[in-house]
Amino acid sequence: MNIGEPIVLGIETSCDETGIGIVRGRELLANALASSVDQHAQFGGVVPEVASRAHLEAMLPTIDLACSQAGVSLPDIDAIAVTAGPGLVGALIVGVASAKAIALGLGKPIYGVNHLAAHVMVDELEHGPLPEPVIGLLVSGGHSSLIKVSNGDFTSLGQTLDDAAGEAFDKVARLLGLPFPGGPMIDQAAQSGDRNAIDFPRALRSDPAHAFNFSFSGLKTAVARWVKEQQRCGNTISVPDVAASVQEAIADILTSKAIAAALDQNAPHLVIAGGVAANSRLRALAAQRCDAAGIELRVPSPGLCTDNGAMVAALGSHLLRVGATPSPIDFPATSTLAVSEVLF
Amino acid sequence: MRILAVDTSTALSSIALVDSGSVISMASHTDARGHLEAIGTLFTQLELDLNSLPDLIACGVGPGPYTGLRVGIAFAQGLSAAWSVPVVGVCSLDAVANAIIREGQVEPGSEFIAATDARRKEYYWAKFDCSGTKLSGPSVDLTEVVASMAAELEIPLLTQVLPHAIDIAACAQRGDRHDVTPMYLREVDAQPSAPVQL
Ligand SMILES: [Zn+2]
Numbered sequence: 001m002n003i004g005e006p007i008v009l010g011i012e013t014s015c016d017e018t019g020i021g022i023v024r025g026r027e028l029l030a031n032a033l034a035s036s037v038d039q040h041a042q043f044g045g046v047v048p049e050v051a052s053r054a055h056l057e058a059m060l061p062t063i064d065l066a067c068s069q070a071g072v073s074l075p076d077i078d079a080i081a082v083t084a085g086p087g088l089v090g091a092l093i094v095g096v097a098s099a100k101a102i103a104l105g106l107g108k109p110i111y112g113v114n115h116l117a118a119h120v121m122v123d124e125l126e127h128g129p130l131p132e133p134v135i136g137l138l139v140s141g142g143h144s145s146l147i148k149v150s151n152g153d154f155t156s157l158g159q160t161l162d163d164a165a166g167e168a169f170d171k172v173a174r175l176l177g178l179p180f181p182g183g184p185m186i187d188q189a190a191q192s193g194d195r196n197a198i199d200f201p202r203a204l205r206s207d208p209a210h211a212f213n214f215s216f217s218g219l220k221t222a223v224a225r226w227v228k229e230q231q232r233c234g235n236t237i238s239v240p241d242v243a244a245s246v247q248e249a250i251a252d253i254l255t256s257k258a259i260a261a262a263l264d265q266n267a268p269h270l271v272i273a274g275g276v277a278a279n280s281r282l283r284a285l286a287a288q289r290c291d292a293a294g295i296e297l298r299v300p301s302p303g304l305c306t307d308n309g310a311m312v313a314a315l316g317s318h319l320l321r322v323g324a325t326p327s328p329i330d331f332p333a334t335s336t337l338a339v340s341e342v343l344f
Numbered sequence: 345m346r347i348l349a350v351d352t353s354t355a356l357s358s359i360a361l362v363d364s365g366s367v368i369s370m371a372s373h374t375d376a377r378g379h380l381e382a383i384g385t386l387f388t389q390l391e392l393d394l395n396s397l398p399d400l401i402a403c404g405v406g407p408g409p410y411t412g413l414r415v416g417i418a419f420a421q422g423l424s425a426a427w428s429v430p431v432v433g434v435c436s437l438d439a440v441a442n443a444i445i446r447e448g449q450v451e452p453g454s455e456f457i458a459a460t461d462a463r464r465k466e467y468y469w470a471k472f473d474c475s476g477t478k479l480s481g482p483s484v485d486l487t488e489v490v491a492s493m494a495a496e497l498e499i500p501l502l503t504q505v506l507p508h509a510i511d512i513a514a515c516a517q518r519g520d521r522h523d524v525t526p527m528y529l530r531e532v533d534a535q536p537s538a539p540v541q542l
Pocket residue numbers: 115119140142274306307
């Protein structure tokens with residue numbers, strides 16, 4: 001127990017998860033979550049208005065749940081951190097308005113923070129202080145980016161030029177008739193498939209202008225074309241083989257670029273975060289390749305990889321520790337926010 | 345009873361601290377898009393003493409454009425959680441009617457329709473008697489439909505008054521309370537996306 005360290009409440013509402021986390025220093029006290037994912041399934045993707053409505057409904061019950069998990073009440077909180085972007089503006093607004101009220105009501109400082117930076121910083125709750133410099137590979141339904149953290153500064157090394165990796169999983173899952181969200185479904189189907197069955201393209205593999213960028217939109221097209229061709233020839237399609245081969249293509253390109261970034265930046269540590277970090281093949285391939293390259297791999301447990309409030313609290317706690325100036329009370333919520341803008 | 349009231353259901357964001365009908369302090373800001381940016385500043389302008397909390401929080405639950413509406417409700421809920429003070433909802437059109445009557449815009453014995461902008465050429469509206477009792481609504485309809493209804497009933501259609509927190513407090517004080525649930529009135533218009541073509 002680190003009794004002396006400040007308690008930070010974190011609020012996350014950038015997409016379809018209402019997350020409330022509570023930390024004391026780097027110790028995780030609570031990570032409560034309410035998800036509207038089931039309400040979006042019928043639409044095949046996240047509907048912003050549905051998400052915003054669900055956040056407002058879930059906010060107080062989820063705060064109550066987090067407080068009881070942590071055994072604290074709101075007046076015990078020393079600071080509030082909230083995701084201010086990037087994300088769905090209507091959804092973010094619910095979290096930011098709630099956070100402002102709690103901060104003002106308690107007379108405590110508020111930090112409007114960057115969702116992407118929070119994804120990386122959450123690793124401190126499980127594996128201790130982040131070594132620097134460290135590379136973050138951030139992969140989810142909303143983002144695919146490579147980040148460098150050095151001297152407390154977050155720098156973007158590259159990102160997807162079109163679809164996010166998780167989006168690619170979703171789209172391919174729909175092509176194969178698997179339900180939303182596609183990532184876990186593909187992972188499951190791939191267990192009994194042959195990952196070398198089909199050689200799907202690895203976009204931007206050796207394009208020096210895009211060394212650390214990704215592109216996943218072509219993958220969906222390639223899968224669709226392949227499926228159509230098989231149907232034309234009257235061949236039966238093995239969903240497990242397609243799933244395993246697609247997953248291999250995605251895991252391969254993500255890990256090879258992440259490791260290239262680590263070597264290029266002389267950063268012998270890699271954190272993989274975001275919902276896609278739960279993918280079993282990505283984890284296995286990353287472990288194998290990091291080992292071979294002498295890079296330390298840190299992957300938070302799945303509950304801290306998907307969007308959650310603890311990651312926001314972890315970043316808030318970090319900002320408090322380094323003496324960052326709290327955000328002005330009129331800060332906005334914004335759909336786009338570069339990772340270098342850690343704090344409003 | 346001391347009531348802290350909030351409303352962000354229209355372009356007018358407002359907040360007020362009202363003690364048994366007398367306004368202690370209030371603040372407002374007009375901006376159709378900037379509710380989130382304004383709300384914290386408005387609260388600080390109240391100069392509320394955190395050692396002397398209100399007995400009740402009341403928030404306008406619309407109807408009103410969703411994104412702005414949710415700012416006030418989320419803010420009121422957040423204060424409620426921070427202070428362990430109960431929060432209630434008030435129909436924002438009830439507050440409009442209260443303001444209309446307070447300003448003496450209604451003849452004794454007559455009825456009227458209060459309406460606010462619902463975008464898409466529609467009004468959020470409700471019909472009231474001269475004491476502020478709601479007779480029908482809240483509903484959302486095309487502006488021309490609401491206008492012809494008022495003309496048919498030969499009652500005034502008042503569209504220029506915006507709900508203010510002091511009227512939200514008055515409605516809560518006299519017991520016109522709802523759940524703290526936004527009055528959206530429209531279903532989410534998202535269609536399930538079409539299956540991907542192979
Ligand atoms: Zn995320």
